[in-house]
Amino acid sequence: MGTRIDFNNNLRLGVDPIDNQHEQLFRLAIGIGIHLNNDLKDCRSEIESSVLELESYISEHFGFEEAIMKKNGNPNLASHIMAHQRLTTSCAHLRKKIFDPSNQAPSEQAFELFEVLKNWLCDHIMKIDRIASSYMRQKPDGIKPRSPRISLEGRVLVEFSNKRGITGCLRNIGFNSLFLELPPPAPEWIVDSDEGLIHLIPFADKKPIPCQVIRVEPEKGIALILKDKLDMPFITALVRMEHRQS
Numbered sequence: 001m002g003t004r005i006d007f008n009n010n011l012r013l014g015v016d017p018i019d020n021q022h023e024q025l026f027r028l029a030i031g032i033g034i035h036l037n038n039d040l041k042d043c044r045s046e047i048e049s050s051v052l053e054l055e056s057y058i059s060e061h062f063g064f065e066e067a068i069m070k071k072n073g074n075p076n077l078a079s080h081i082m083a084h085q086r087l088t089t090s091c092a093h094l095r096k097k098i099f100d101p102s103n104q105a106p107s108e109q110a111f112e113l114f115e116v117l118k119n120w121l122c123d124h125i126m127k128i129d130r131i132a133s134s135y136m137r138q139k140p141d142g143i144k145p146r147s148p149r150i151s152l153e154g155r156v157l158v159e160f161s162n163k164r165g166i167t168g169c170l171r172n173i174g175f176n177s178l179f180l181e182l183p184p185p186a187p188e189w190i191v192d193s194d195e196g197l198i199h200l201i202p203f204a205d206k207k208p209i210p211c212q213v214i215r216v217e218p219e220k221g222i223a224l225i226l227k228d229k230l231d232m233p234f235i236t237a238l239v240r241m242e243h244r245q246s
């Protein structure tokens with residue numbers, strides 16, 4: 001199985017923060033390749049967390065790259081964002097298959113993911129990022145990486161400090177913030193700054209996550225900020241939930 005991939009100097013664009021992030025993407029892809037060379041039965045959970053880590057880092061990197069290009073007025077930003085979205089969609093699609101408990105051979109999709117990444121990273125950096133690099137070179141200061149996000153969904157119960165609770169669907173999951181989608185209208189008793197605890201519905205034994213309401217959107221739901229950063233086991237549990245509920 002060909003699981004070799006190298007970050008070489010030809011892939012450097014001369015923009016340090018971007019080059020460092022590209023190198024980190026290669027390192028994370030190499031991590032998946034190393035697990036694939038081991039027996040997957042023994043390291044399924046390692047592959048799963050590597051895939052999630054990679055997916056969240058891709059989101060963080062794309063957000064950073066797009067913010068710099070936007071700031072510097074790249075006229076091809078829309079098509080560049082579409083290229084990023086294509087990889088994001090492929091990763092999410094393969095991650096769902098890798099986590100599917102009925103999938104007896106997840107190493108096939110993990111290998112497919114590795115191959116997609118290998119080809120995509122080299123091709124995208126050499127062609128699309130290189131063309132855009134003049135718009136990445138100037139003024140990268142002051143741009144903060146966005147919170148990494150994973151495109152998954154999960155049902156949760158949020159128990160507020162006034163002892164009232166609400167169930168809804170989490171979307172747009174970041175490590176520091178979440179959006180809880182609710183059927184409209186959102187209850188009037190939920191207001192900004194309310195504090196609560198997020199419970200994963202099928203995992204009663206999982207420690208709830210403390211959160212605070214930062215924005216109520218009556219037609220959509222509520223934006224929550226997390227008091228503790230989400231850890232990988234919690235994200236993994238959410239991915240498993242997604243499979244149980246589908």
Ligand SMILES: [Fe+2]
Pocket residue numbers: 065080084124128129
């Ligand atoms: Fe890019």
